[in-house]
Amino acid sequence: MWAVNAIKNGWAEDVEVVLFGPIEDAVARGDKRFVPWIERLRELRKLPRACRRIAEEKGFEEILGKNSRVGYVGAIIAELIRRRLRSNDVLMKKASRKDFLTAIQTFFR
Secondary structure: OHHHHHHHHOOOOOOOOEEOOHHHHHHHOOOOOOHHHHHHHHHOOOOOEEEHHHHHHHOOHHHHHOOOEEEOOHHHHHHHHHHHHHHOOOOOOOOOHHHHHHHHHHHOO
16 A cells, blocks of 8 residues: 555655545455555554544444544545645636536546
8 A cells, every 4th residue: 555655665744544435335344455554554653534424324433443533534535636626727616516526536537
């Protein structure tokens, strides 16, 4: 996982992992592809964040709380999208819901 290596090797000043959507489900279910990386992050004292809304809906808030900081992540994701858009010389001010969804799709390409 890039995040673990970035923290260990100082490739970036501030590394934050956000568990969201299918990856959050997989970690909560103990998927062996991801859990070792989450444990490595914990060893490095960089617990990932997990989306509280998804955790509440799926009923695994307690499970995720053992290896992550469960909280609302919408503002974090929105800020990352704004930064990405700004870096592409696009300014997002009071965008409509449709604009926001388009921005999310662009961000994750």
